[in-house]
Amino acid sequence: MYTINEVAELCDLSAHTIRYYDKEGLLPFITRTKNGNREFSEQSLELIRLICCLKNTGMPIKDIKQYIDLLMEGTHTSDVRRRVMVDHRKEVLRQMNELKKNLNLIDLKISHYDSKHTH
Amino acid sequence: MYTINEVAELCDLSAHTIRYYDKEGLLPFITRTKNGNREFSEQSLELIRLICCLKNTGMPIKDIKQYIDLLMEGTHTSDVRRRVMVDHRKEVLRQMNELKKNLNLIDLKISHYDSKHTH
DNA sequence: ATAGCGGTTAGAGTCAGGTCGAAGTCAGGA
DNA sequence: TCCTGACTTCGACCTGACTCTAACCGCTAT
Numbered sequence: 079m080y081t082i083n084e085v086a087e088l089c090d091l092s093a094h095t096i097r098y099y100d101k102e103g104l105l106p107f108i109t110r111t112k113n114g115n116r117e118f119s120e121q122s123l124e125l126i127r128l129i130c131c132l133k134n135t136g137m138p139i140k141d142i143k144q145y146i147d148l149l150m151e152g153t154h155t156s157d158v159r160r161r162v163m164v165d166h167r168k169e170v171l172r173q174m175n176e177l178k179k180n181l182n183l184i185d186l187k188i189s190h191y192d193s194k195h196t197h
Numbered sequence: 198m199y200t201i202n203e204v205a206e207l208c209d210l211s212a213h214t215i216r217y218y219d220k221e222g223l224l225p226f227i228t229r230t231k232n233g234n235r236e237f238s239e240q241s242l243e244l245i246r247l248i249c250c251l252k253n254t255g256m257p258i259k260d261i262k263q264y265i266d267l268l269m270e271g272t273h274t275s276d277v278r279r280r281v282m283v284d285h286r287k288e289v290l291r292q293m294n295e296l297k298k299n300l301n302l303i304d305l306k307i308s309h310y311d312s313k314h315t316h
Numbered sequence: 317a318t319a320g321c322g323g324t325t326a327g328a329g330t331c332a333g334g335t336c337g338a339a340g341t342c343a344g345g346a
Numbered sequence: 347t348c349c350t351g352a353c354t355t356c357g358a359c360c361t362g363a364c365t366c367t368a369a370c371c372g373c374t375a376t
Contacts, residue, residue, distance in 0.1 A: 211364085211365080213364075213365055213366075214363085214364065214365085217363080217364060217365085221363095232371075232372060232373080233371085233372095234372095252363095257362075257363095258362075258363070259362095
């Protein structure tokens with residue numbers, strides 16, 4: 079079991095942010111110690127890593143919450159959850175493509191700077 | 198010469214957003230018609246595309262403004278501007294790497310859903 | 317000449333995603 | 347017993363990037 083600060087460290091989040099996620103309903107799976115402190119299992123940690131992955135690829139908190147809600151509902155939602163992931167995968171590919179295009183423009187700009195001393 | 202709405206269309210921005218960029222000092226290069234309307238040359242359009250590229254790769258408006266300010270100062274700032282671009286290029290590569298990592302996790306998740314009907 | 321369209325401004329409002337501070341609880345140590 | 351430190355809640359606040367509103371101007375077509 080990990081404390082909030084350990085998880086914060088491991089997932090590169092602040093303890094504040096983890097509490098905020100909890101408040102937003104993203105962490106219904108975490109348990110509490112007898113004195114009310116959040117405690118995180120290895121499995122919770124993995125889920126939080128997944129949440130970070132979705133967040134870092136632009137999924138809004140609300141949509142992540144929906145996914146987690148489906149997860150908590152049990153195995154009979156696995157088809158829907160698979161769909162969510164497949165759709166989101168497409169979105170990530172789109173982002174990578176756009177990033178590549180932008181990288182090309184940046185490279186072009188740099189090569190302009192390299193080719194002529196003036197301008 | 199293009200009108201604000203034509204540029205909005207061409208650059209996938211709203212006219213609102215273009216005015217906002219102008220207010221933030223990102224578009225000091227645009228001219229006005231005799232009745233005060235913004236008009237955009239081909240060159241302005243190219244610069245706006247560059248601004249969008251920088252914005253879409255996560256450069257804050259403030260930093261973009263600084264770059265544009267350097268640009269307006271003239272050719273003697275080209276070394277600094279090149280530096281900015283090279284540094285930002287690194288940042289874009291970092292983003293692509295992170296995106297790839299996240300894509301791997303998503304793929305892993307999808308393959309879990311594919312391999313077992315339960316969970 | 318007037319309606320409509322496309323533009324103008326300043327400034328307020330919105331939204332996501334945190335971030336902070338105050339005030340409180342609890343466990344363990346000097 | 348009191349202190350320290352780590353946690354708790356709640357609500358206010360902040361930032362970035364828009365987004366919208368209200369009130370206005372000036373050209374053009376009917």
